[in-house]
Amino acid sequence: MSTETDTDLPFTSLSEISARLEKGEITSVTVTRLMLDRIERLNPKLNCFITVLAESALAQAERMDRLAQAGLRLGPLHGVPVAIKDNMATRGIRTTAGSRILADWVPDEDATVVQRLKQAGAVILGKTNLYEFAFGGVHEDYGEVRNPWQTDRTCSASSSGPACVVAAGLAYASLGTDTGGSVRLPAAACGIVGLKPTYGVVSRAGVVPAGYSLDHVGPFARTVRDTALVQNAIAGPDARDPAGSRRPVADVTADLGLGLRGIVAGVPKLQASELIDPQMRAACDAAIASLAEQGAQIVEVDLPDHLLSRTIMWAIAASELAESHRDYLKTRPQDYSPTVLSLVRQGAFMPAVEYVHAHRVRQKIIADYQAVMRSVDVILMPVVPFPAWPVGAEEVTVANVQENLMGSLTRYCPPFNITGQPAISVPAGFDGDGLPLALQIAGRWHEEATVLRVAHAYEQAAGWYRARPPFA
Amino acid sequence: MTQPEFAVTAEAVQRYAEMIDIKVSAAEAATLAEQLAGGFAGLAALWAVHVTGFEPSVTLPIDHW
Numbered sequence: 001m002s003t004e005t006d007t008d009l010p011f012t013s014l015s016e017i018s019a020r021l022e023k024g025e026i027t028s029v030t031v032t033r034l035m036l037d038r039i040e041r042l043n044p045k046l047n048c049f050i051t052v053l054a055e056s057a058l059a060q061a062e063r064m065d066r067l068a069q070a071g072l073r074l075g076p077l078h079g080v081p082v083a084i085k086d087n088m089a090t091r092g093i094r095t096t097a098g099s100r101i102l103a104d105w106v107p108d109e110d111a112t113v114v115q116r117l118k119q120a121g122a123v124i125l126g127k128t129n130l131y132e133f134a135f136g137g138v139h140e141d142y143g144e145v146r147n148p149w150q151t152d153r154t155c156s157a158s159s160s161g162p163a164c165v166v167a168a169g170l171a172y173a174s175l176g177t178d179t180g181g182s183v184r185l186p187a188a189a190c191g192i193v194g195l196k197p198t199y200g201v202v203s204r205a206g207v208v209p210a211g212y213s214l215d216h217v218g219p220f221a222r223t224v225r226d227t228a229l230v231q232n233a234i235a236g237p238d239a240r241d242p243a244g245s246r247r248p249v250a251d252v253t254a255d256l257g258l259g260l261r262g263i264v265a266g267v268p269k270l271q272a273s274e275l276i277d278p279q280m281r282a283a284c285d286a287a288i289a290s291l292a293e294q295g296a297q298i299v300e301v302d303l304p305d306h307l308l309s310r311t312i313m314w315a316i317a318a319s320e321l322a323e324s325h326r327d328y329l330k331t332r333p334q335d336y337s338p339t340v341l342s343l344v345r346q347g348a349f350m351p352a353v354e355y356v357h358a359h360r361v362r363q364k365i366i367a368d369y370q371a372v373m374r375s376v377d378v379i380l381m382p383v384v385p386f387p388a389w390p391v392g393a394e395e396v397t398v399a400n401v402q403e404n405l406m407g408s409l410t411r412y413c414p415p416f417n418i419t420g421q422p423a424i425s426v427p428a429g430f431d432g433d434g435l436p437l438a439l440q441i442a443g444r445w446h447e448e449a450t451v452l453r454v455a456h457a458y459e460q461a462a463g464w465y466r467a468r469p470p471f472a
Numbered sequence: 473m474t475q476p477e478f479a480v481t482a483e484a485v486q487r488y489a490e491m492i493d494i495k496v497s498a499a500e501a502a503t504l505a506e507q508l509a510g511g512f513a514g515l516a517a518l519w520a521v522h523v524t525g526f527e528p529s530v531t532l533p534i535d536h537w
Contacts, residue, residue, distance in 0.1 A: 308517065308518060311511075311515060315511075330495070333494075333495065345494065349489075349504070354512075356528055358515070358518060361521045363523070363528065364526045
């Protein structure tokens with residue numbers, strides 16, 4: 001006979017776990033042990049953790065319980081077990097970035113986001129699997145993360161591990177990075193929420209760079225409110241991040257209950273060449289209809305040149321990646337996976353003129369999007385044209401047409417890495433095979449609260465967050 | 473603006489690799505040339521965008537807009 005601890009507790013929301021910890025109904029040690037047991041049981045199949053920090057997690061949980069017993073509470077994450085992507089530096093703990101090159105790297109200080117999670121009282125369970133250097137593909141030393149909805153499917157892009165652990169009930173939240181969609185795409189594939197905040201609002205200090213000017217750190221959780229709570233904990237100015245925002249940040253949970261009256265949502269005109277899985281399209285259309293029913297005004301908008309974003313992303317990210325890998329490219333080319341070696345080399349071959357021109361086109365696109373955002377509060381569009389794809393696939397069939405996987409995958413997320421706007425992936429149902437579908441909501445710069453408000457309204461009406469994957 | 477016509481060949485890739493001190497075998501150069509040709513074709517399209525008045529130096533950080 002199963003108990004609540006076995007079946008319900010891992011899928012309880014972070015908010016509720018936090019409330020129960022605050023009331024003393026459960027302890028951090030109890031939920032931490034539960035998660036560690038589940039990780040031990042499920043990680044061999046899901047391959048979502050690279051390093052499990054059982055000992056330090058239990059020690060931190062005990063500290064948080066002692067503080068709580070003494071009447072001290074560090075905030076909503078106090079005693080809550082979470083996970084981080086293994087490209088975030090951890091003091092005294094190896095940080096591989098999913099690579100052979102950094103397999104033995106042990107940083108001597110924490111990334112700022114890790115410090116902030118600890119200051120908020122979170123219990124870090126471990127460091128999750130990812131694409132090599134958060135770019136391009138997996139390294140054979142670590143292998144592909146398996147999707148808990150169907151284990152022969154991937155968890156999509158680079159933050160595959162952080163998304164998997166939340167979807168599978170192995171952590172209540174996690175942190176990932178997003179250079180061209182790597183928070184939103186795995187969130188969509190795993191049926192959870194993933195937020196890419198405004199560029200610079202969450203510090204990148206101590207995070208292994210992929211493409212400096214496109215890199216963002218963002219949270220995953222099973223609900224929008226939980227995602228907002230983690231965002232509150234990690235956001236804010238940091239002198240260690242040279243491109244970090246200096247603006248103070250507000251509580252992004254503040255607007256969650258405001259509903260949608262007064263919200264104007266733009267839906268882009270998509271081009272005829274943009275193939276989208278019919279079930280994904282229907283799910284997005286239904287989500288937009290739900291927002292309209294709740295009072296949002298839906299208008300059509302034109303996003304000029306959005307299909308150029310992936311080319312701009314390639315030119316900029318590959319160049320910036322190659323610059324930071326200059327030494328390794330010369331001394332350790334054999335230690336890369338073929339995919340990432342190729343991408344780093346492509347960056348090394350990028351003419352400076354093309355890199356500069358890509359930045360100028362980027363500025364033009366930012367100006368165009370600023371004009372669009374003067375008339376709408378949010379933009380609604382798919383995260384990705386298709387659901388999670390089979391492990392090992394290089395092509396996908398979209399609306400009965402075979403397309404290159406990477407080309408098709410990087411259609412709807414990169415525009416917001418280019419512009420730096422906040423964007424979220426929120427679950428929007430399941431296809432006929434039981435694979436998650438998703439909607440993307442992007443907002444104005446520094447207006448994460450509005451993005452979360454719209455996502456929360458849809459989530460509460462639709463209720464997809466209640467679903468649990470079979471392999472959990 | 474006039475769009476560039478990139479001519480990416482395996483030989484050119486190998487010569488450039490030598491110039492910038494990166495080791496690339498002949499077989500790798502052939503593969504890389506194919507990949508770069510595809511990517512550069514996309515870059516050519518960016519030259520159709522009118523960018524007068526836009527400068528890369530103001531892209532980031534966002535607060536400085």
